Amino acid sequence: MSSLTAETGLTPEAELLESHKKFMEDKSSSNFSSLNKIGAQQFEKLGYPNSKHEMFTFVNTKSVATGFVSAKGSEVNKGQIAEFVYSGCERSLVVLVDGQYRENLSDLSDLDNGVKLVSGEEALADSKIREYLESSVQDENDTFAAINAAFCQDGLFLDIPAKVVMQSTIQILAISSGANGENESSYPRVLVRVGDLAEAKIIVRYAGLKGNYFVNSVQDFLIGNGAGLGLVQVETDQKEARNFSKTRLILNRDSRFSGANVSYGSALTRCHLEARLKATGSEFRFNSVGVLEKKEQVHHYMRVYHEAAQCSSDMHFKNIVNDQSRSSVDGTVIVEQDAQLTNSDQLINNLLLSDEAHADSKPNLIINADDVKCTHGNTVGQIDEEQLFYLKARGLSEAIAKTLLTKSFAASIVETIEFPSVRKNVEETLLKKLEANDG
Amino acid sequence: MLDIKDLTGGFDGNEIVKGVSLKVNPGEIHAIMGPNGSGKSTLSKILAGHPVYEATGGTVTYKGKNLLEMDPEARALEGVFLGFQYPVEIPGVNNAEFLRMSYNALLVNRGEEEIDPLDFDEILDQKMKTVDMDPKYKDRFLNDGFSGGEKKKNEILQMAVLEPTLAILDETDSGLDIDALKTVANGVNRLFNKDRALIVITHYQRLLDYIKPHFVHVFSDGKIVETGGKELALDLEKNGYDKYIASGN
């Protein structure tokens, strides 16, 4: 049985259902109403997970069972978000505040011809989109994604029509205002459709203005036949914040996905990535880097399904953990019976900078086809003494030498980030964190 | 410049260096030759301050200071340079950038300002020419995927850029073909002058045709067992170390 939350004495399940009931009574009916209902039903089926749940082995879910009070979506002005906008994306910028699409903060003037962007409320008027989302919630295995469906009221839908090769890079900026006090939750939802033979480049950035908010998002990316998507997700949240995201990728025939995830560190970040390689010839690449200090935590849960023949996947995670921070990667590649000639490589490398830091790795493979080439592996290491001595023997101080080696550990991932402004920010800000520890 | 007295030491309580005394004055080149496993590299690592290797007895004075008390980086900043027998590979660290940081560390230590990156690039290009290294090695990761010979050249490049007062070259000639050997020896000779000193550890007399030592020391079982002039190297090459090993046991 689940434990009771401190404030109400209810189980997290009861508390959530209670607050969902109120939420449904208070809100006026919208295109989201039926999704909200299905989300709550799915949540009831799944229940609230504790650490014995296989999807949350390394995650303290209690700390996000905090009343599920929806953020109101407060007023935020352009000045407040300017620092979170990557250079080059100023005129292809889509802003969500506490999950709600904000036209006044967004700037779509550089968006390529034909690319359509509508708010979630508008998108759900389309019955096909609604059916897709509702059926995906009915199949949902992640409680927090079901909770998102139960409470979300807006979001955005981006449609890149067939054959459009985007010149601009779209930045989706999901801001948590933290305006209405402690422990408020927001439920961003993003749906992106990349049409057949189209090419898209998207940056999703999470950022917060203040407080220990809980942002619980769901993102769907549908990649058409022969289409390509370059995506980077960057979590630059407030230090006390909690950030859970579920990203679902559907790859159709001969489609290509190249993705990166960068964690700047927060009280608790969890990224659930589900990729389905549905048709022959699709290609999935994913790199992830996290730099953590103090008590920060980042957890990755990844499932990659090879459902068709001749697809490839390549995943590489690197985590640098210092102080008492924790990271985990729980990644499984599932090769279905029909997925002959699958190529898959998964590698997890962790660098421990302190005795009290933790880095857990659970790379796994489930293979049901016989003609495949799959590898997986993981390493945990400390700074290499010989390398450190070499640098010091050339006059570099211990602190500088360590920073250089730690950065070099991250380099192979950082240099794969396709977006120069993101990469630059990672080099200048995230890797700076390593210097701050030099003492 | 360097005065080693009765130095003993090793790793994990294993005594490898068993009482070495050696005096090196400015303007001198010393060659150390000796069988595999006799402790030559261990001696050089104790001198450079490798944390795994510890001096257990004796003293080492460098420019009047107790060398053994200094951190490895402080020794480097004071002009001690160890050319490694086996330079480590450091993927992710840019070769030229690393060398610039190192160069700047020396400047700052002397109270000077850091060099403009473009000016450094010029110095680097010129030094790379002297060791016959292709400019493309600037953008490689430090020693990463370098062949044995390329690693040794890179060590000499670093020495040429950092211009140390005391260089200890541990088998820098191993793994070099004759042309590369000449180039490297040239680079070393170009740097050498009356204010500097050099210790070359080698197995091959051949190197000493190009880098002319003032003294040749025979190293066996952790000790210098014989000291002579250049002719000693020729004798060693002809007759081997047998008589020294026999006397050592």
Ligand SMILES: Nc1ncnc2c1ncn2[C@@H]1O[C@H](COP(=O)(O)OP(=O)(O)OP(=O)(O)O)[C@@H](O)[C@H]1O
């Ligand atoms: N870190 C270490 N761990 C274990 N053994 C070591 C270590 N360092 C040195 N030794 C041992 O100490 C002895 C001396 O090694 P050292 O490398 O100093 O010899 P050397 O004279 O440089 O030999 P070579 O001519 O082959 O380079 C050898 O037996 C070597 O195996």
Ligand SMILES: [Mg+2]
């Ligand atoms: Mg040796």
